[in-house]
Amino acid sequence: MSPAVKYTLGRIGLFLAVALALWPVEMNIFLKLMLAVAFSAALAFFLLRGWRDEMAQQLATAAEKRRAERERLRAALAGDDQPTDTVKPTQTGRPADTGKPADTGEPTDAGKPTDRS
Template structure:
């Protein structure tokens, strides 16, 4: 499972657990939801640290790949033939790995 999905589901699960625990109290439902939201945020900061770090690492890798591709495209548009050739090889390898994406 992707780290971002796992972390999101973990946060949602913490919220629901706290909300259900507060369901026995005589508070208004909106107050229960607000308290559950704040409590789940604090608990997720402590309990889901590893999942949050995994998600941050995944997002950092995606950002680095996009930045590198953007730099390569800028070089290719500026006339760098080597960057354009590198992009052709990357596109051919991507099509070979994911043929359904080539239809888009």
């Protein structure tokens, strides 16, 4: 059972136990309920400490997972998370042939008129 469910059921159980203990006392029903809330909260502080600590640990773990996932998604959206296999060099140390002519820095013959005689 989840620590949050255990703690919640424990709090409800303490409230009901205190309310039933106050039931035979002659006073206004709203005053009985307010006293039951106050006394059950005080008892829960001491009696349910272990369950409360378990629940807090579970919530902290879930928050840490959400924070890590949010940071991962932000990094991916910002472009920081790039795949490592985008450019694979060949064994000669030159980039792999992509089918496009390599830019050697020399002027090309493109745009020059051809000699047709």
